[in-house]
Amino acid sequence: MPAQRSGGTSADLRESGEPKPLEDQHVVIVGGTQGLGLEIARAAAARGQRVTVAGRDAEKAEKAAADIGIDAVAGICDLTDWSSLERFFDGVDTIDHLILAALDRDQNDIKDFRPDDAAKTSLMKNVGYAASVHYALPKLDPGGSVLMFSGLSMWRPMPGSTTISMANAGVVGLANSLAVQIAPVRVNVITPGVVMGTLAVDEADPVRAEQYERLRQRTPGKRLPQTADIVSAAFALTDNPGINASNLVVDAAMHLS
Template sequence: MVGAGSHVVVVGGTKGLGYEVARACVARGARVTLTGRDLATAQARAKELGDLAGGAVCELTDWNSIRELFAGMDTVDHIVLTALDRDFNTIADFRPDDCARTTLMKTVGYATAVHEALPKFTADASVVMFSGLSMWRPVPGSTTISMANAGIIGLVNSLAVEVPPVRVNAITPGVVAGTAAVDDADDVRADWFEAMRQRTPAKRLPTADDIVASTLFLLECPGVNGANLVVDAGMHLA
């Protein structure tokens, strides 16, 4: 369970949905380590959440950084992997180096984090990895992230059978209302996001609170393993 006495690691927890997950875990009384690429930023964001939160640095394309993160921990009850580079890349103007970095971070980096955490996991430990609906419904410029999100599902399937009793699941958010990706979108992407909202049966996008609640469910429910929970307000149905 996520609560008093448990330790939750949120990789990519300094902003966006990762930060909201960290906030929710602290509110339940859990001890939270939230990570970012910059130590000062991670520590400042952790300070905002109070004494139960601590900030640490983790660069998911630096294997030593991941190793050092978990080497300094006693036990780990839950890991939430939300870190993401928003590489707006198209095949017409393809940038292989940018694509390689983002894909490496979100596939090999996620896998390495679980590898380094293995000796620290408790008997009821769980992992949640963030994928994204762009693997099925590409966004303009999502060539890289569509590939990376699809890779997360394969990784989850593999780990679920490799690391029992640790449970490993994915969450696939749709377009999430109120996030920077939506609020700060250019006109082309804003039109696409509005079209996606119109596709949902109730004409509403999921919110950050919806994603947080779904993440906590995956962390806590012992009967769910190797699952991909799609939280898109039914967008995939239309």
């Protein structure tokens, strides 16, 4: 269970509706122990926000928190285990920004479809995201936000993306519903394209690496988004009170090709 942290309550929100100063904000990142979630956690801590990172593996979570430093806290939860989510969110204080970055790279083709694997991925990314918001809701500051990760495969399917294409599309639908249900907390989605600097791309097998290179060549600027592009886009969504129920696509215009 994550350690309790001192912090503000909803009463700390300025009467004008302006966000709290960064140093008073608490960012909770589920899926923050690796990949893009960890990069966002590092950047949030560097700009003065309090950070809690959570994942399924306790050792990995502790390592991530130690790597982030600046009093980052580690938590344990599993997006397919509702009791673990309830315990985790019971143990944190006020949440200004909840970021759901966990993913499951199920490689599933309809010709050789594996329903059990698909169900696990959909359960994690769709029901698990919704359950996280449910258990976090009592802790969410009214001036804060929820940010969920989708993916470009919902529009540009790739070989083996059957399940994740469905799951990514479901995240956008979930966000639209939540933006109405949990207002004034804002709910947004970020949809990255193929992101350089991630293990999935940098260590891709030759077939996928060739496909990614073709995608890069077809982008207007002949570049794919970098990890830093996703991080700055995430903060644009959490920081701006005027952005709500939006799906920000960060793909260097890959979707135009």
